[in-house]
Amino acid sequence: MRSTDDYELLDSGNGQKLERFGPVILARPCAQAVWQPKHPELWDSANATFDRKDGLNWHGRERLPEEWVVTARGVRMRLSTTDFGHLGIFPETLDLWEWIAGRIGEAGAQGAQPPRFLNLFAYSGGATLAAARAGGQCCHLDASKGMVEWARGNAALNGLQDAGIRFIVDDVGAFLKREVRRGRKYDCVLLDPPSFGRGKRGELYKVEKNVQETLELVRQVLSDTPLFVLLTSHTPGFTPIVLRNLLEQTFGAGDLSCGEMLLRGGEGVMDLPSGTWGRWEAKC
Structure with missing residues (x-):
């Protein structure tokens, strides 16, 4: 957590997490938080809560704005509650945004061409925008038209609507096979494959079955001078190793x-694991 971020983990425990997103404080489920809350006095400050008891349920959603904007790692993001409990940002990825931006910025300063960055299963665009702000030439892909439009809106919030970002709605496998045929290459790739999902035309994706094929296609679109491949996961059992x-x-x-x-808070707040990452970097 950075003091300049509008995100903060306030507490966790009893299977929940208490987070601040700008002016909005929310309590939501978190299976990893099996300990007792350290700051029980804070939980009554939640503006709304979400749970999965007897379905997917918001409590106090009517008290929240329809949408609001937060800044994290210098990137402005529009947030809104969804029926699945998501908001349009996964704050556990913020440290990765910062690393991506730093690596792309370094490479851009040393090379004649801006690094070409491909973001797969890209959601609402935080990593894409961090890369674009650092000078990357970005391609953003997600199978959800709604999420891609959300990412376009976030680009405009950051003054990046004319930054040349390619926003694509497609199935990842179909897109990568097309890029292989076209001979289009990328210097760095981020992918966050879902445990289970469907592509643009209803294609079924199950990470245990499909991730190796996806990675092989990523290998085929890497440039001759690659920087990195960053793989993240929220799938149980997909440990860092x-x-x-x-x-x-x-x-x-x-x-x-x-x-x-990790979700991070201020001093005295326990870090909260929320997914895993693995990274391959080309040897210098």
Whole structure:
């Protein structure tokens, strides 16, 4: 958590997380939070809560604005409550946004051409916009037309509507196969495959079955001078070592690292694991 961010983890425990998104405080489920809350006095400050008891339910949703804007790692993002409990941002990825921006900025300063960044399963565009702000030439892909439009709106919020970002609604596999045929290459790739999802035309995606094929297609669209491939996951059982092994098997020799994505708060607030990441970087 950065002091300049509008996001803050306030507390966690009893299977829930208490978070601040700008002026809005929300309590939502979190299976990893099996401990007791450290700050029980804070939980009554929640403007609304979400749970999965007897379906998907918001409580106090009518007290929230229809949408609001927060800034995280210098990127402005429009938030809104969805029926699934999502808001349009996954704050556990903020440290990755910062790393991506730093790596792209460094490479751009050293090269004649801006690094070409491909974001797959890209959601509402936080990482895409962080990369674009750092000078990357970005392609943003998601199977959901609604999420791609949300990302376009976020680009406009950041003054990046004319930054040349390619926004694409498509199935990841179909898109990558088309890029292979066209010979189009990318220097860096981020992908966050879902545990289960459907493509633009209803194509079924199950991470256990499809992730290796996806990574092989990513390998085929990497440039001759790649920077990195960053793989993230919220799938139970996909530990950091699992992601690292997948990357090593697909991309071979390189600098490999992995870890947990974390929700972070201020001093005295316990970090909350929320997914995993693995990273392959080309050896210098």
